[in-house]
Amino acid sequence: MDKTWNNKAWFMVLPVLLLVAFSAVIPLMTVVNYSVQDTFGNNQFFWAGTEWYEEILHSDRFHAALGRNLVFSFIILAIEVPLGIVIALNMPRRGWGVPVCLVLMALPLLIPWNVVGTIWQVFGRNDIGLLGHTLESLGIKYNYVQNPLHAWFTVIIMDVWHWTSLVVLLCYAGLVSIPDAFYQAAKIDGASRWAVFRYIQLPKMNRVLLIAVLLRFMDSFMIYTEPFVVTGGGPGNSTTFLSIDLVKIAIGQFDLGPAAAMSIIYFLIILLLSWIFYTVMTNYDAER
Amino acid sequence: MDLSWMAWTVPTALFFMTIFLLLIGMAVWEYFSPGGNPRIGILRFETTRGDRLFVSLLGAAYIHLAWLGLVGPNLWWALAISVVYAVGVFRFV
Incomplete structure (x- = not known):
């Protein structure tokens, strides 16, 4: 095959490469270094080999957090993707309704994550929150602080409220x-x-849906701030997702070695699942 | 430049040097044989040389984790399986 690439173009990519190196590659290399050592104060490191990886791989706590995270991602994808498509299909294509709908849809995306958590923490309270108080009035004993099912319901509804707009805007x-x-x-x-819908709209939305599913999966799999603000990972550990558990180990317990090993395993899981999503959806697109 | 904050060790340095050398090797290969050699293998979708390296490295990481979780800390056999797996990926995928 003839050489078709202009190698001078690589110099244009150099700034991005440097940026990625400093923001991602070097921190990742540091995490790998930490994952095979035990860390004490005053920057003292002792070789631990694969000990932390074995500990994490055999940890029931890690398995439980991973399971919760997979279930959470599956539920929010199952809700947000179809809901986003339905809303996008029903949005106006012409007239004054277009900017109104677009602004309304964009609003939840503009709110900082910890503010979203605070909004839903107040919203769900049964003494002063509209949701909690309304459910109480309907005779439903709703308490996301003590009931794991209610905590899950709140976290899922909050994520749907926050992120369905992204799917809507991409589909639109x-x-x-x-x-x-x-x-x-x-x-x-x-x-x-x-x-x-089946033969015109869905095929045309295929590429944006790929991006939507990938973004929502990765984001939901890494979710931290919103559930941390609303439930703090509780009641018990019922809403402790991987990132919350990771922060507890790294910053709460200051076990940097196990936390680094967990980060690497977490990273590999995200990498594998994202690659599978991307490959399946791009090949489905190519076959069509 | 003080890199002590990165807590380097000889094994991790060797690990990253291997990855770096693999990437340089791929770049040299690409220079002499441009285009990435796209083909459809046993996975029934098109892969380039870069895809095959990615699948090999990702698979090797999982083989090592599986070995650690199921067998034990002696990873030489996991490394051997990973090399065989990578050869298989480059040959058949």
Whole structure:
């Protein structure tokens, strides 16, 4: 094959490479170094080999947090992706409604994560919060501080409220890029609403959905701030996800070695799952 | 430049040097044989040389973790399996 690349272009990539090196690669290398050592105060390190990895791999606490995180990511993907598609399909394409809907959809995304957590912490309280008080009035004993099921419900609803907009905006961007000619052709063929969605809109949204699923998966798998503010990982450990557990080990217990080993395993899980998502969805797209 | 905060050890330095040398090797390979040699292997989707290196390294990481979790801390056999796996990936994927 002939050489088609302009190698001078690599110099243009150099600043990004340096940025990534300092923000990601060097910290990651440091974490690998920490993961094979025991750390004491005053920067004293002692070789521990694979001890921390074995400890984490055999830890029931890690398995439980990983399980909770996978269930959480599955639930929010199962809710946010279909809901985002439905909302995007029903948003107006012309007129004054477009900017109104876009601004309303963008609002939750603009709120800082810890503020979202605080909003839902207050919202869910049954003495002063609208959600908690309304559920109490309906006769439902709602208490996210003491009941694990209620804590999960609150964290999931909060995430859906916060992030469905991202899926909506991405899907909407895919939908508005479809030329009118496609819809006219479908109308001439007498295509049903479902057929239009299945054979015109969904294929056109495929790429943006790939991005949406990847972003939402990675973000939900790394979720920390919102559940930490609302439930603090409780009641018990019922909403302690991997990142919350990691921070407890690293900063709470100051066990940097096990925390670093856990970070590496956590990173490898995200890398594998993201690669599987990306490969499956891009190949599905290519086959079409 | 003081890099003591990174807590370097000889084994981790060797590990990263190996990865770095692999990347340089891939760049040299690409220079002499441009295009990444895309092909469809046993996974039934197109992979380039870079994809195959990624799959090999990721697989090697999981082989080592599985060995640690299921067998024990002696990782030489895990390394041997990883090399065989990587050869297999570059040959068949």
